[in-house]
Amino acid sequence: MKRSLVLLLSSYGCFLSGQEKGIDTIYVFDSQMNKVKLFHKVNTLTLEDAEKNSTNLSELLRFQSPVYIKENGRGAVSSPSFRGTTAQQTAFVWNGISINSNFLGQGDVNNIPLFGYDQLDIKAGGGSVIYGSGAIGGSIHLNNNLDFNKGFHASLFSEAASFGTFNNFIKGSYSNDKLSIKASGNYSISENDYEVKEARNYINQNGKYFNTTFNIAGAYKIAPHHQISWISEFFNGNQNYPVLFESETKTKYETQNIRSLLSWDWNQSKFSNSFKAAYTEENFQYFANINGPGTSGGIGKNYIVKNDFNYFLSPKWNVNVIGEFQVNKAEGKGTSQISKVSRNVGSVAGLLRYFVASDLRFEAGLKKDFVEGISSPVLFSFSGKWNAATWYSTELNISRNFRFPSFNDLYWQPGGNKDLKPETSYQADLSNHFMVSDFKITVTPYYMNIRDLISWQQTQFGYYAPSNTHKVESYGLESQVEYARKFGKQSLKSSIGYTYSKSINLENKKQLMYVPLHKIFGNVDYQYDFMRIYVQGMFNGLTYTDTEEKRSDALDPYFVMNAGVSGTFLKKYTVGFKVNNIFNEIYYTMASYPLPKRNYSVNLNINF
Template structure:
C-alpha cells in the first residue's frame, strides 16, 4: 500500500481497520501524522487556503476573525499573543508540521513573526495536548501544516494584494507531482508603512511599519512500496518597528528576527504497522534596537536539534497501540540579557492506546513522561472517549494533565532569572456535545481547567522583577459553534458562528485574569454563484480587563468589527477580489492604548497556471 494509505483508510472508517482492502486513491502526505487521530476525539477548527485569504494581512487577523482565540496585539502587525480559554500566550503551543516551535527564550509563538502563507492547512485545537505536543499545550494549540499530494502534475499560482496604508502582499507557489515524487516551493513578501490614524481618539500609528518574507520548500519521494522519505524547510525574515505615541520625545525602536525550520522524515507503512521518524532543526535569531539608528541593544540565538519517532501498531481491528519518543537539545545564547551559552537536553516517552468498540464508540488513553535537564517534570496523562449515541447526536469526553517547563529567560535572565522554578501543571476536563440536523451542525463544549505553579514575573526585594511560581488559576467556561453548508444547483452557501464564555480567576484574589474577555463571538458567511464569491465576517469582543484588579476605568470596552469581500473568476484562471475591513469604522483596541485601524480596503489578484 502507498505511504499513509492504510492510516487514511483506518481513521476515515473510525477504527474499522481495512487490512486486506486495496483501493486506488490519490495519496496525500500530511507532515503532522498525529492530527488525523486527534480529530477522532477533539473538536478541531480547520482553515484552508481560501479561508486564510480572507484575512491575509497576518496570522493575528486570521485567528481573531475565524477562531475562538483572543488576540492581544500592540497595534496592527506589531507584537501579538494568543489566549485560549483564559490562559496565557506561553500556555499556547504553536506546532509546525508536528514539531513544537515555541521560543525557548519567551516560551510562546510570536504570532506576527510567523508567516501566514506557505501552509496548506491550519488546525486550531482548544484544550490541553501535552501528551502529544509537549510543553505549552495547556490552553490550546495552533497547527501549521504542509500537505503534499501525488499524481497532480504541474501547478502554479500567484497571489498579489495592495491595500490601505501602503500595504503590499505577494505570494507565489509552484508544485509538481507524479506517482512517486511530490515537490512544492513557495515564497511570500509583505510590506506596509502601516501609518494609520484614528482621529476620534487622536491616535496615529507612528513608526508602525513592518516587512517580512519567507520561503517554503517541501519534497516527498516514495523509495519503495512501503517507504517514503520527505524534506521540508522554511526560511523567515521579519522586521517590525514598534509604535510610539509621541514622535518628538520618544525614541523609535524596532525588532528583527530570522527563523529557520527544517525537517527530514522517513515513513514506513504496512497494513498493520506504521512508523514516522523525523529529524528536525529549528533556529531563532532576534535583535532588538532601542534606537532604530543605533546598533542592536539586545538579542539572542536559539538552536533546537530534534529527533522524534511515532510508532503505530494495529493489534486487531479494535486495538491500536501508539508509542511516541522524542529527544531534543536546546542551545541558546543571549546578547545583553545575562544569558551566556546555555544548553538543555529534553527527552520524552508517550504511550497511547486506542480501542474501537464499535464504529460509533471509541476510547483513547495516553501517558507521558518528560525528562527535562535540571527540572523535575510531572507524569502526564490523557483520557478520551467518543460516542455517536444517535444519528443526530455525538459526545466526546476529554480529561488530561498538561504542563509547561520554564524558559531560558525564566531561568537565566540577568538580573532576575530563577533557576529553582518548577513547571506549570494543569488539569483539564471538557465534555463536547455535537448535534447534526440536516445540513446544520452544532457543538457545545463546557470545560474546566485548574493551573498550578503559575510562573509570573513579580517585583523582588532587589528592585528588579523575577519569575516565581505563584498563583493558582481556575478557568471554566463554554465554547460553542454552529456550522451550515449547502449546495443547490450553481449556488453554494457556507457559514459558521462561534461563541465562547471564559471565566479565568486568580484563586488568591478571586479576580478575572488580565486580557481575558468574558464573551467572544465570531462568524463567517460565504456565498458562491458560479464565478462569483461573496463573504462577510464579524467578531464581537466583550469587556476585557487590562489589570489584575478588575478596574473598570482601565478596561477595554466591548466592540464589534465586521469585514466583507467579493471576488470573481474570469477565463478560469484569473480571480480578482476586493475587501473592506472594519466596515462600520469601529474604534477599538485589543491592547490598552494601541488602537487598531478603522475602515480600510484592499484589492487582490490570483492567477492559476
C-alpha cells in the same frame, strides 16, 4: 472485519498498497493530527480562509477562531490566549514539531507567516501527551502536505491595501506516482501609518513592518512501503515598534527563523513508523535606536529526533508509542541579559486506542518527560467519542498537561529563578455535536485548574523576577453553529461561534488580564456561479487590563465587521475587493494601541 481495518487505517492517514493505492495520494507531515481528529474537535482553516484575512496571522485567528489575540498595534508584537490561559500556555506546532521560543516560551503571532501552509488546525484544550510543553490552553498547528499523481500546479496571490500594504504569495508543485515537490514564497510590507483621531489623535508612528518567507518540500517513495520526505521554512521579519509620542526614540526588532524537517516513513497494513529529525533556529536583534546598531538579541537552536510507532494488535486495538529527544540551546547577544545555556529534553509517550464499534471509541495515554534540571510530572490523557445517533455525538476529554520554564524564566539576569517548578494543569471538556438538517451545532463546556503559574513580579530591589505564584481556575463554554448547502449554481456556508471564558486567580478571585468574558465570531460565504460574497464579524466583550478588575482601565466591548466580493474569470483569474472594519469601530486589543478604522484592499489570484 478486514473492511473495518482498512477504514481505520485510512482515517489515520496511513499508506496502503495494492488495491488500496488510491488512499496514499496525500502525505501529511503531522500524521498525529489525523489521530487527534478522531477524538477532538479541531477547527481547520484553509488557504482560501487565510486570503479573507490576509494582513497577518493575528487577523485570521481573531476573526475565524475562538482565540483571543492581544496585539500591540497592527503588525506589532502579538500573543494568543485559549480558554483564558496565557500566551506561554498556547503551543505553536509546525508539522508536528513545537516551535515556541526557547527564550520566552511562547510564539509571537506576527512573526509566524500566514501563507505557506496547506491548512491551519486550531485545537482547544490540553494536548501535552502528544505535543509537549505549553499545550495547556490549546494549540495552533501549521501543517503542510504533499500530493502524488497530481502533475504541475501553480498559483499567485497579490494584494494591495490601505496604509501602503502589499502582500504577494506564489507557490508551485509537481508530482507523479513516486515524486512530489512543492515550493512557495511570500513577501509582505506595510508603511502601517494609520490614524485614529478619536483615540487622542492616535497616529501609528514608526509602525512599518515587512517580512519574507520561503518554503520548500519534497517526498520520494524509495519502495512501495517506504518514503523519504523533507520540508524547510525560512522566515525573515522586521518590525518597527510604534511610539506614542514624537519625542520618543524609535526602535525596531528583526528576526530570522529556520525550520527544517526530514522524515522517513514506513507504512504497512498493520503498522506504521515515522522517524523524524528536525532543526529549528530563531535569531533576533533589538535596536534601541532604529538608526543605530543592534543593542541586544539572541540565538536559539533546537536539535530534535522523534519516532512515532503505530501498531494494530487487532482491528479493535491500536497501540501508539512516541519517543522524542531534544537538545535546546540559547545564547544572548549584546546587552541581552541571558548567558549561553543548553539543556536536554526527552520524553516517552504511549497511547492505547480501542474501537468498540464504528460508533464508539476510546483513547488513553501516558507520558513522562525528562527535562534536565527540572522535575517533570507524569502526564495522562483519556478521550472517548460516542456517535449515539445519526443526529448526536459526544466527546469526553480529560488530561493533565504542563509547561516547563523557559530560558528567560530560569536564567535572565537579574531575576532568573532556577528553582521554578513546571506549570501543571488538569482539564476536562465535554463536546456535544448535533446534526439538524444542514446545521451542525457544537456545545463544549470545559474546566481547567492550573497550578504553579509562573509570573514575573517586581522585587524589593526594583527588578522583576519569576516565581510560582498562584493557582488559576478557568471554566467556560465554547459553541459553534455551522450551516452549508448547495443548490444549483449557488452555495452558502456560514458559521457563528460563541465563547464564555471565566479565568480566575484563586488568590484574589479576580479575572485574569486580557481575558474577555465573551467573544462572538462569525462568517457567511455565498457563491453564485463565478461570483462570491462573504461577510465576517467579531464581537469582543469587556476586557480587563490589570489584575484588580479596574473598570476605568478596561477595554470596552466592540463589534467589527468585514466584507469582500470576488469574481472568477476563465476559471483561472480571480479579482477581489475587501472592506475591513465597515462601521469604523474604534477598538483595542491592547491598552494604548488602537487598531485601524475602515480600510480597503484589492487582490488578484491566478491559478496555472
